[in-house]
Every structure is written in structure tokens, then in C-alpha cells.
Amino acid sequence: MSVTEPSGADAVPPGHPEVSALIPIVRRVVGSRVTDRTVADDLVQETLVRVLAAEGRVEAGMLESYAIATARNVVASMWRLQDRARRNQHRVVDLRPPPTPDEDLLAREEQTAVVRAMARLSQRERELLLAHEVSGRDTRTLADESGSSAGAVAAQLNRTRARLRVEYLLAVEGAEPPTDRCRPVLLALSSGDRRRQREVDADRHVVECELCARLSNPLLERGQPRDDVVRIPIRTDADIVAARRAAREMAARQGFSSTDLTVVATAVSEIARNIVRFANAGVLVIELLERPHAGVRMVAMDNGPGIPDVERALADGYSTYDGLGLGLPGARRLMDEFAVASEAGRGTTVTMTKWRRGGRP
Secondary structure: OOOOOOOOHHHOOOOOHHHHOOHHHHHHHHHOOOOOHHHHHHHHHHHHHHHHHHHHHOOOOOHHHHHHHHHHHHHHHHHHHHHHHHHOOOOOOOOOOOOOOOHHHHHHHHHHHHHHHHHOOOHHHHHHHHHHHOOOOOHHHHHHHHOOOHHHHHHHHHHHHHHHHHHHHHHHHOOOOOOOOHHHHHHHHHHOOHHHHHHOOHHHHHHHOHHHHHHHHHHHHHOOOOOOEEEEEEOOHHHHHHHHHHHHHHHHHOOOOHHHHHHHHHHHHHHHHHHHHHOOOEEEEEEEEOOOOOEEEEEEEEOOOOOOOHHHHOOOOOOOOOOOOOHHHHHHHHOOEEEEEEEOOOEEEEEEEEEOOOOOO
16 A cells, blocks of 8 residues: 555545545645644644545535634644643642642642652651652662662662652542552552553553543653653544654654655554544553564554454454544554454554564564
8 A cells, every 4th residue: 555745635535526625725724823744734634534524414515614613623622632731740859839829729739748648658768768858868878878789779769759759649639549450550650660561551551540541641751751652642533643643753763764654643543543433542652663673563552342353343444434444454554563452341452563664574
């Protein structure tokens, strides 16, 4: 299958001349609001997909007005997503409240949250953290006093900070984790420990638990940073745009050609759209690969009803709705490796891998 750079026309299958005629209008509406060309292309394609889906329901002569309104809504959804991300950047180390009329109240609430979080630590954890952060004693001094090593003390401090972040956010939420799995998952996310995250199946749990889904973003932002893995929550149409953009950016870092960047973005778009349409929530995890060759792996998980017949769903031409017609079969054709695991009542996991040309195993 030949895929070219996104121009807007790529989103319109043959046989839809009225929608094709709207491309210049949609591009002008989006371009007047979004200056980044790559982002604008994504938003144009998303708008055209939604117009295609609604074409049969829109009255004659109203398609242009519908397309303009849809383009504005798609842009507004992206802005809301970005604003939500900024507002969810909880502070743990820097507890200075923003300047608002309720400064005193906010300060007291944050102070109370810190006290509650500290109370959840063990006495040894509190003493070690206070000695290092408040008294300013370095890890070598603390190691000599405890008969340990500076590396072991540093590791303990990292674990303690990770736990404090978890307990602080729980205190701010005023919530107690609903299951025994929550704290181990949140701690693994907070510490940035990928091995531990796999052991506790953190990605699947975040999809299934609303509280942990809310806390996962600030924990990942404050945890040990990793630039080779990104997670995109999938709930709304705006998240589809964010997922497609993230996949393209990650693949670009691996040196993918412009054509293959579009291939990756298209496959991710189809899978993310399935999550929005058929599941309550999901998550897309994008990981850069270096072994055995340079590539990118995308794992999409959702908490939907599952796929009753996976083999049939992967058959060419199979589709459960009138969209672009790619679906799972089309996404599989675009990828080098593709696997689907689905369980009734628990959801579906789609794993896709694309290897950089010249490095495919």
C-alpha cells in the first residue's frame, strides 16, 4: 500500500467529491488557528474523517457549514487537551501555591496533604528524607552513619521520594486506593521503574482504574524521566490527534522516512479511533527500539467489551462502522509486526511494531 505525506486529501476515499471540495476550506479554518504545519495536517485529517462519518446525516447544502464547525471544534478540543495537561502538573517538591484570592486556603490544603503524605512513610524513611532534604546531609555522610554505601542511600532516597509523591497526590485527591494493586502500580510509575511496571501490569491497571489513570500523568512527569517511552491516554477525539502526533515524533527520532512517518501515524490513528468509538478509555504506549534494529513499538490497550472473533476482525474488508475502511486489517498491513489479544469484558491489546527501512529484522 502506498502512503504519502498527509495533505488532507489522503483522508478522503474516492467517491466523496463533496467532501473533497471542502479540503481548502477546512485547511483555511485550521490554518488560521494553528501555525504548526504538522499539527494542522493532523487536525485537517481528523476533521475530514468526522465529516465523512456524518456525510449521510447532514442535510443537503449544509455540509460546508458542518465542516467549518467541526474544524473549529477539533481545534478547540486540542486546546482543551493541552490546557488540561498543564493544569494536571501537580507540584510535589515546589509547594508554593499560585497567586489566587484563596492563597491561604490553598496553602493550608497543600500543607495538610504533605503532613498526611509524610505520615504514610515509615519512621526510617522520614528520618532519612528529613536528614537529607532539611538538614542538608549528603549521601556519603548518611551512609557512614548507617554502615551502608552512598549508592544504597541514594537508592533508598529515590524510593522514598517516589512513595511520597504517590501519598501526596492521594492526599490531595482525598482518596483511598480502591484496590490492593493501586499503590504498587502508582509506586512503579512514580519511580520510573519499567521492570516493576511490567511486573505489576501497570499499563493495563491504569486503563481499568479511574483513580490511577488520573494520577498517572503527574507521577510520570515527576518520576525518573525517560525520553524513549511516552504514554497517551485515549478517551476523546482530541486524544487521537495527540496520539498520532506523538507516534510521528517518536518515529522521526529514529530516522524514519517521511512516507513511513505517515504510515505510523495512520496506523496509530485507526487503533486510537477504535478505542474512542468502542471503549470507555484506553492508553497508547509508544517505545523506541534499538535492538535488534532501530524501530518503534506501539501498544494500545483499552477496557472495552473485547473482540468476539479476532481472526474475523483481522480479515481484509472487515469493519464495524463507516470510517476510512482501514480498521485492524489496514493497520496490520501498514506494520511489520502486528498482534491482537482480546478478552471478553476486559478489553483489547493491540501491539504494533514498525522497523526503520534498511533495519527490519
